[in-house]
Amino acid sequence: MKISVGLYGTNAHQIALAMIQGFNKHYTLFRQTSREAKTRFEQADWLGVHKAVKERIRFYDDRVDECVERLRNQFDAASIDDTTWQQVKLLYIGLLLNHKQPELAETFFNSVTTKILHRNYFHNDFIFVRPSISTENIEGDDTQTYRSYYAKEDGLRGTVLKIVKDFDWHRPFVDLEHDVEHVYHAVRHFLNGMPPREVNFQIQVLGSAFYRNKAAYIIGKAINGATEYPFTIPVLQNEAGQLYLDTILLDAWRIGLLFSLSRAYFMVDMEVPSGYVQFLRSILPAKPRSELYIMLGLGKQGKTMFFRDLIYHLHHSEDKFIMAPGIRGLVMLVFTLPSYPYVFKLIKDVFGSSKEMDRATVKKKFMMVKQVDRVGRMADTLEFSNVMFPLKRFNDEVLAELQQLAPSCFEVDGDQLIIKHLYIERRMEPLNIHLDRMERANNVERLEHVIREYGSAIREMAQANIFPGDMLWKNFGVTRFGRVVFYDYDEIEYMTDIKFRQIPPAPDFETEMSGEVWYAVSRNDVFPEEFATFLLTSPQVRKIFIKYHKDLLSPRFWLEAQEKIRSGYVEDFFPYPQELRFINRQTDLTEEQ
């Protein structure tokens, strides 16, 4: 325990102020780039979109480091005594009373203090283990998380028109009335006719659109009596710079898929982020708040909430951490808690002999995935340092593997096991296990589906500038929704760094048959003609793969994909099926109404 040196009142106040200033600066910059998403969308600046998402990820750590530095320089942070620290926390709470982002500001406080204090101080007296300020109904007169439309005079079509126009995009629409007609018909079809209107009928729409890649999403819900109908309308832009409504998503689960962690984060201009999260939860009750914060670009808050949920879950469960089912990794040690839908990954001390890389490279690859558009095909990971788990919750096998393969990555402190560096990601069924299961059950339809998905995952990653490196089935997982997603990042490269080559003809028949390689191969050389030999050993699997993805087995696809990326072309990725797009629908818009 450090001893108070007096004058802490003044100091504590100054320190609390420095910390809230640090946070406010962070949120101002975060909001500015999120607000500019609208302009980038209007100007079709797609490369700018990717750059901004990548840069925004760094903002938080930069501001935390800046604040820690200030506390060190101005207040000699290491010598601040315990009483002053406790005082700082109380004064900081005072500064949050009318704050619009108090939960984020608390997390910022934690990020700064945990960089200065020893982990023995990580309890509620010093940091915000529990939130201190409620985020319920923070909105005041000057903030508007959502707009309400009472569709009295305008009718549904008129109201939808007004909703879209209120986003004030400085771009013309190809034919907005026509698109609205599509919306009207899609809703009627979905609901089997329009239900009678109750007195409270209204449509609520989140004030900022959600920007990602080349799309802006309008998100809202209609309320009629006691029933709520969520919806999302993606707005896209054609080559001529004109806008159009691409579809309307009306199934909550489909809207939920937009928020999948295997996609890029949204840019949303939010004054009160907790208001957005509350609204989103009302239409997606099964989505954890942590994941919503992450998808809104507020990763640190997401992580804080994730961890609170995990601790809570540990209190209310009894099962033990076990090794993740499947083929063990050569680089990562992966364990899981059967009752919780995530896996925990740490980088081993020594890698398998075929892996020529070090810990720093592996970390760099994980960061690369955070920064690119994951196009629904690469699992996002939450990165943690010094995570404390109850020791008794680990089974013997996990403890033995930790001891044997990653002794420098953890320590035991009393009844706690502390992991120094950890990635956490959604648990999926490894594709190799899934395939085995389907083959054994002779479920041909499902087999065809996942093999097609596997090829699509490789194709879409390539279009998004990621070459997976190791494409073995075990490195992909199958989600609850049957999507195939990649999760093994240690060998990924940017597509543009790879040299795709054709296998040169063998000098003679004997050499060709010898099984020896007769051509020189450099580090980043890849021969797509070889993929089939390594990946498609089962004839049934090979047949299905070739039916859908034959082009992936020759260099041409890869070279063309590279060319497109180099020319600055940004591919369209639709987080909903093509059949739902208005341009693919054969709706007779003149039918009886």
Ligand SMILES: Nc1ncnc2c1ncn2[C@@H]1O[C@H](COP(=O)(O)OP(=O)(O)OP(=O)(O)O)[C@@H](O)[C@H]1O
């Ligand atoms: N998200 C996940 N969901 C379920 N299981 C997973 C997940 N991530 C990894 N696993 C399991 O852990 C194993 C090793 O994970 P991973 O592929 O990330 O490690 P690695 O060391 O990078 O592998 P490699 O040796 O192929 O480089 C996988 O084969 C799989 O069984």
